Amino acid sequence: MTEAPLGRRLCELTRNVESGGYRIFSVLDADGPEPAPGQFCMLATERGWGGEDGRPYLARAFSVAGAEGQGGGVRLDFLVHGVGPGTDRLASLEQGERLWVTGPLGIGFSGPRELAPDAAGAILVGGGIGVAPLAIWRRALLAAGTPTRVLLGYRDRERSGGLDLFDCSEIRLASEDGHAGHRGYVTDLLAVLLEGDDASSAAVYACGPPAMLEAVRALCLEREVACELAMEAPMGCGFGACFGCAVPLAAGGYMRLCVEGPVVRADRVETALVAGSGH
Numbered sequence: 001m002t003e004a005p006l007g008r009r010l011c012e013l014t015r016n017v018e019s020g021g022y023r024i025f026s027v028l029d030a031d032g033p034e035p036a037p038g039q040f041c042m043l044a045t046e047r048g049w050g051g052e053d054g055r056p057y058l059a060r061a062f063s064v065a066g067a068e069g070q071g072g073g074v075r076l077d078f079l080v081h082g083v084g085p086g087t088d089r090l091a092s093l094e095q096g097e098r099l100w101v102t103g104p105l106g107i108g109f110s111g112p113r114e115l116a117p118d119a120a121g122a123i124l125v126g127g128g129i130g131v132a133p134l135a136i137w138r139r140a141l142l143a144a145g146t147p148t149r150v151l152l153g154y155r156d157r158e159r160s161g162g163l164d165l166f167d168c169s170e171i172r173l174a175s176e177d178g179h180a181g182h183r184g185y186v187t188d189l190l191a192v193l194l195e196g197d198d199a200s201s202a203a204v205y206a207c208g209p210p211a212m213l214e215a216v217r218a219l220c221l222e223r224e225v226a227c228e229l230a231m232e233a234p235m236g237c238g239f240g241a242c243f244g245c246a247v248p249l250a251a252g253g254y255m256r257l258c259v260e261g262p263v264v265r266a267d268r269v270e271t272a273l274v275a276g277s278g279h
């Protein structure tokens with residue numbers, strides 16, 4: 001797992017474009033290492049952060065959606081949904097402005113064979129803004145020659161971004177309003193895929209709103225399919241100091257999602273319905 005260098009780094013925004021109601025933005029990280037798929041960064045803008053009312057004060061967590069070494073450092077891509085003061089401020093950044101980056105943090109995805117010895121391929125299941133970490137994971141799986149199927153679900157047309165990050169046309173879509181693909185939930189598509197042989201030969205990777213993750217968790221546990229979830233919890237620090245991100249474990253006790261996750265095996269957690277997460 002890639003370890004974050006000490007301290008936060010001031011990085012320049014090199015791109016900020018609209019994508020189906022979300023923003024895709026890229027920063028050039030001159031000094032940081034290349035993140036592993038599933039890791040995240042804590043981001044805060046250089047200006048306009050901690051205004052008169054102190055909001056937003058803490059940096060916010062974002063999954064790395066893409067990363068590529070290039071001249072002058074590593075380009076990091078993020079997918080941002082404006083839901084409050086922190087995400088709105090980040091989404092409104094203009095090219096050339098700077099932001100503070102801490103990371104890469106946390107533990108990312110395991111390979112299919114690490115999850116299940118017989119897994120011949122991967123099924124990626126994304127919901128809403130949760131498609132972000134699956135984009136970088138799909139690229140890594142493709143580079144490793146792992147057969148991968150991608151299922152993405154959106155609530156409605158207004159919140160349906162991030163497809164551009166996948167760079168492939170073989171994506172099965174679901175939407176609750178019926179504007180694209182299957183009308184209904186992305187978990188309907190997963191349930192069909194897990195019928196028959198696919199259940200024993202695949203590893204499932206999911207990221208999305210808590211209710212979707214919980215449905216994926218239940219489907220996979222019921223069918224004994226190996227599964228990892230990229231989860232969210234309210235994160236104050238991102239590196240283990242505040243305990244704001246504690247989630248209950250199936251075996252009892254808690255784990256800090258920022259240091260032992262955010263990617264966790266589905267059978268390790270008691271539930272994916274984490275209070276205060278999802279939007």
Ligand SMILES: Cc1cc2nc3c(=O)[nH]c(=O)nc-3n(C[C@H](O)[C@H](O)[C@H](O)COP(=O)(O)OP(=O)(O)OC[C@H]3O[C@@H](n4cnc5c(N)ncnc54)[C@H](O)[C@@H]3O)c2cc1C
Pocket residue numbers: 040056060061062063064078079080081082083084085086087088129132133231232233234235262276277278279
């Ligand atoms: C590991 C991780 C990866 C994430 N990756 C992304 C990403 O790639 N793109 C993205 O847009 N967002 C991502 N998030 C969520 C993002 O961090 C929150 O949306 C953000 O902290 C909200 O800050 P705010 O100031 O804009 O809104 P706030 O004023 O803090 O909250 C506004 C609304 O968002 C909800 N909210 C608050 N904190 C969170 C949270 N941590 N997760 C979900 N909802 C929250 C609140 O319930 C409220 O309804 C991620 C969160 C985590 C923990």
Ligand code: FES
Pocket residue numbers: 234235236237238239240241242243244245246256257258259
């Ligand atoms: S976010 Fe502070 S301990 Fe996890």
